[in-house]
Amino acid sequence: MAVVETKDLTKVFTPGERGAVNDVNLLTREGEFMVFLGPSGSGKTTLLRMIAGLEDPTAGEILIGGRVVTHLAPRDRGIAMVFQSYALYPHLSVYKNISFPLRAQGVPKEEHRGKVEWAAGLLGIGELLERKPRELSGGERQRVALARAIVREPTVFLLDEPLSNLDAKLRASAREELTEFHDRVGTTTIYVTHDQIEAMAMGDRIVVLHEGFVRQVGSPREVYDDPADTFVATFLGSPPMNLVDHGDVLVGFRPEHLLPRSLVEGQAVEIGLRVTGIEYLGSERILYALIDRDRFAEQRVVAKLPATYDVGAAGGDAVDFAVAERHLRFFDKTSEKRTGARALEWA
Amino acid sequence: MGPVAGGRRPPVRIFRWVALSVFSVLLAFPFVWMAITSFKQTSDLYDVENNPFLFNEMPTLEHVELLLGETLFPRWLLNTAFAGTMVVLITLLLAVPAAYALARLTGRWGERLGIAIFLTYLIPPTLLFIPMSRVVSILGLQDSLWSIIVVYPTFTIPFSIWLLMAFFKSIPSELEDAAMVDGLTRFQAFLRLVIPISFSGILTVVIFTFTLVTQEFVYALTFISSASNQTIGVGVPIYLVRGDVYYWGSLMAACLIASLPIAVFYNLFLDRFIAGFTVGAVK
Structure with missing residues (x-):
């Protein structure tokens, strides 16, 4: 096991243009499950591919287990990777797919069977060893890819959106299995995804990337509750955080914290709303509204209410809502970074 | 839709067999023709009265x-x-x-x-x-x-x-x-x-x-x-x-x-x- 460290890691594909990855400094913890989260084009896959050695960095250093590996070939880095497409070898049986890394690295042949059976057993695919990849379902392919990754006991796991090819139902159970699998083997893991639910559910820490820059590193709770800037605030959460213009700052609050006045306890900011639309989503309701009065009039906000609360309001109705003060977040309008709390001149 | 689909099935199968047979004959024909001609006596080959697909005289190895x-x-x-x-x-x-x-x-x-x-x-x-x-x-x-x-x-x-x-x-x-x-x-x-x-x-x-x-x-x-x-x-x-x-x-x-x-x-x-x-x- 080992930690992965990047120092000022940069990748520029076309000289003169903005880099795909810019000055990224990261340090994983031993055995950590770290998630790179960002929209497409945020540089998360490029970053992972540089750590894997499949992409040459333009500048900076990569260390795995304290060893500089920046210019080593992928095979010399002690890593294993699971690809978005799984990249199973189509002409080989499942057994040969899983034993491929062993053969490639010259592990004595007598040890293959035992190791393959151990890896296949861990993932519950022991009966599939004689099949070809095309005879497997999506979930089975994903497990074969994982078995192939784990078979030579790598120091670091790199996973590139391994669940994106599964259907929604399978994805939820695969998420749980992956977490359990990680807990069992305890190998340092870097996981790339654009899906915030995966990131929140699985990550020990999340690295939020945008346009090749790291915007925030923190536990799922930290990045959700205390976003470092407006990008993180609006990228995480569905619907995203409300941002209301207030002079030189933007005031942010989560839709689930914008509640009817009677439900909010303690110090709170009152907001009058005019409801423009309601979505019934089963377990919750999404309220689209405009702020009705004062200096914030006509700014758009979204509220998320539990289904157990009867809204009663229809389109066009004016209702009294409020946000507890401890749930307000403030962002500088020009830098878009988080700033300290301040008193609001609400009226 | 069941009966319709069921009713269509045999014609589809027949069509497949016909297509398959036509192509098989078409592709095998040159080989058959070469084989027959190779072992036919020259007089048999040049006689337009004879059925060209059969050996009308004894096959021969002379060619x-x-x-x-x-x-x-x-x-x-x-x-x-x-x-x-x-x-x-x-x-x-x-x-x-x-x-x-x-x-x-x-x-x-x-x-x-x-x-x-x-x-x-x-x-x-x-x-x-x-x-x-x-x-x-x-x-x-x-x-x-x-x-x-x-x-x-x-x-x-x-x-x-x-x-x-x-x-x-x-x-x-x-x-x-x-x-x-x-x-x-x-x-x-x-x-x-x-x-x-x-x-x-x-x-x-x-x-x-x-x-x-x-x-x-x-x-x-x-x-x-x-x-x-x-x-x-x-x-x-x-x-x-x-x-x-x-x-x-x-x-x-x-x-x-x-x-x-x-x-x-x-x-x-x-x-x-x-x-x-x-x-x-x-x-």
């Missing part, structure tokens, strides 16, 4: 004996096999790495270069004929089998590069990434992964190249004059068509003997050609 005994056919067969093998080897040795490099490593210039290479294939062989004969004579290869071994790759390679490029491009590059993470160098990944997966493409190149050697006429005729150095593509028509006398029986026997091995070889790997070979690799 085969003429072919094997009085012409250099066995020698031509060997020459063709040798030249064919050499041309296939040279073509594979140059076209496989070139196609891989063009498909993977040179970015968008790869594509343009690929098209440029393909364009050379469009130059008619008769145009290249004079410069080629200069090359052959400078190398001192006139009247030698090696003359065509040198010349044929100039048109088999561009075509093969083009064909293989398409195959290599259809292999997801993530497969090679996976192989490199798993412990191979790029070159090893090429040998142990890309080549086995593109087996059907490589087989197509082998068959295309080999058939070209057996049938090419113009270059073989001009560069080689001794009967003992000829290939079947030239030897057979020259020595079995004398003036206006066609030795049909022997001609057909020669064609049959030359084409059967290729047909059998092709059929052995038929499923490989058809199967979408990368299915199951991704997604």
Whole structure:
């Protein structure tokens, strides 16, 4: 096991243009499950591919287990990777797919069977060893890819959106299995995804990337509750955080914290709303509204209410809502970074 | 919808059988025709009153004996096999790495270069004929089998590069990434992964190249004059068509003997050609 460290890691594909990855400094913890989260084009896959050695960095250093590996070939880095497409070898049986890394690295042949059976057993695919990849379902392919990754006991796991090819139902159970699998083997893991639910559910820490820059590193709770800037605030959460213009700052609050006045306890900011639309989503309701009065009039906000609360309001109705003060977040309008709390001149 | 679908089924099956039968007959016919003609007596063959599909007189071995005994056919067969093998080897040795490099490593210039290479294939062989004969004579290869071994790759390679490029491009590059993470160098990944997966493409190149050697006429005729150095593509028509006398029986026997091995070889790997070979690799 080992930690992965990047120092000022940069990748520029076309000289003169903005880099795909810019000055990224990261340090994983031993055995950590770290998630790179960002929209497409945020540089998360490029970053992972540089750590894997499949992409040459333009500048900076990569260390795995304290060893500089920046210019080593992928095979010399002690890593294993699971690809978005799984990249199973189509002409080989499942057994040969899983034993491929062993053969490639010259592990004595007598040890293959035992190791393959151990890896296949861990993932519950022991009966599939004689099949070809095309005879497997999506979930089975994903497990074969994982078995192939784990078979030579790598120091670091790199996973590139391994669940994106599964259907929604399978994805939820695969998420749980992956977490359990990680807990069992305890190998340092870097996981790339654009899906915030995966990131929140699985990550020990999340690295939020945008346009090749790291915007925030923190536990799922930290990045959700205390976003470092407006990008993180609006990228995480569905619907995203409300941002209301207030002079030189933007005031942010989560839709689930914008509640009817009677439900909010303690110090709170009152907001009058005019409801423009309601979505019934089963377990919750999404309220689209405009702020009705004062200096914030006509700014758009979204509220998320539990289904157990009867809204009663229809389109066009004016209702009294409020946000507890401890749930307000403030962002500088020009830098878009988080700033300290301040008193609001609400009226 | 059930009854309708059920009612449609038998006609669909009948249609399939009819289509299959028509194509089978169409494809088997040349072979049957060659076989019948090879063993027919000449008087039977030329009698228009006879049913051409049957032996109206006793079958005979005289055409085969003429072919094997009085012409250099066995020698031509060997020459063709040798030249064919050499041309296939040279073509594979140059076209496989070139196609891989063009498909993977040179970015968008790869594509343009690929098209440029393909364009050379469009130059008619008769145009290249004079410069080629200069090359052959400078190398001192006139009247030698090696003359065509040198010349044929100039048109088999561009075509093969083009064909293989398409195959290599259809292999997801993530497969090679996976192989490199798993412990191979790029070159090893090429040998142990890309080549086995593109087996059907490589087989197509082998068959295309080999058939070209057996049938090419113009270059073989001009560069080689001794009967003992000829290939079947030239030897057979020259020595079995004398003036206006066609030795049909022997001609057909020669064609049959030359084409059967290729047909059998092709059929052995038929499923490989058809199967979408990368299915199951991704997604």
